[in-house]
Amino acid sequence: MMATLIRLPQVWVLGFAVIGWLLGRLVPVRLPLGLDLAGTFLIVAGIVLMIWAALIMRRAGTTVMPGQKPARLVTWGPFAFSRNPIYLGDALVLTGIMLAGHAVLGLIMVPAFILLANALFIRAEEAMLSREYGADFAAYCAVTRRWL
Numbered sequence: 001m002m003a004t005l006i007r008l009p010q011v012w013v014l015g016f017a018v019i020g021w022l023l024g025r026l027v028p029v030r031l032p033l034g035l036d037l038a039g040t041f042l043i044v045a046g047i048v049l050m051i052w053a054a055l056i057m058r059r060a061g062t063t064v065m066p067g068q069k070p071a072r073l074v075t076w077g078p079f080a081f082s083r084n085p086i087y088l089g090d091a092l093v094l095t096g097i098m099l100a101g102h103a104v105l106g107l108i109m110v111p112a113f114i115l116l117a118n119a120l121f122i123r124a125e126e127a128m129l130s131r132e133y134g135a136d137f138a139a140y141c142a143v144t145r146r147w148l
Contacts, residue, residue, distance in 0.1 A: 007067060009121055013090045016109040016116075017097045024103020031102050039099025046092030053078045053085040066121050073133045075140050083126075083146050087117045091147075114147070122146065 005011045054064045056077035062070045064086070078085035094113055098106040126146075129137045 009066060009087060009090055009117060012116060012120075013094055013113060016113045017094055017106075020094070020098050020106025020109035021101055021103050022106075023108070024098065024101060024106040027105045029102060029104040031099065031104065035099050036102075039096040039101070042092045042096030043100065044096075046089040046094075046096060048089075049078055049092065050086050050089035053089065066125060067128075070129065070132065073129065073136055073140065075144070080144065082148055083141065083144050084117075084122055087114075087122065088147055090117070118146075 056079065057064045057074055060072045060074045062072045062074060082088050091110055091114055095107065095110050098104070098109065126137075126141075133140075
């Protein structure tokens with residue numbers, strides 16, 4: 001069970017959010033009201049982006065599960081501007097949680113999550129896509145950035 005859970009990026013986001021929140025409690029900073037609202041907006045935007053990407057993948061008949069062989073290379077919808085919109089959504093949610101929770105010190109968890117996602121998930125997924133879709137994936141990478 002634990003081995004399955006650590007393969008889910010959202011479990012890592014939750015862990016990073018808890019650590020970030022705790023760091024934020026070490027050095028509490030009251031943010032201006034606008035940043036509170038910006039944090040809430042980022043949470044909602046991240047969730048919407050993840051749902052949109054998952055729906056596009058489902059419509060394309062491919063998996064949303066990290067590490068599973070994709071049935072199709074998806075390059076439209078949110079995948080037209082980011083090769084990893086679900087991970088981008090995770091990062092937006094994590095940023096939003098830190099801002100909305102006044103956990104300024106916890107914002108260091110956002111780049112930490114991005115580095116972890118690249119190392120644990122994205123590189124392996126991109127290698128798999130490269131093996132499966134060769135020149136098509138290379139062409140996609142040439143015009144679409146990994147994050148933004």
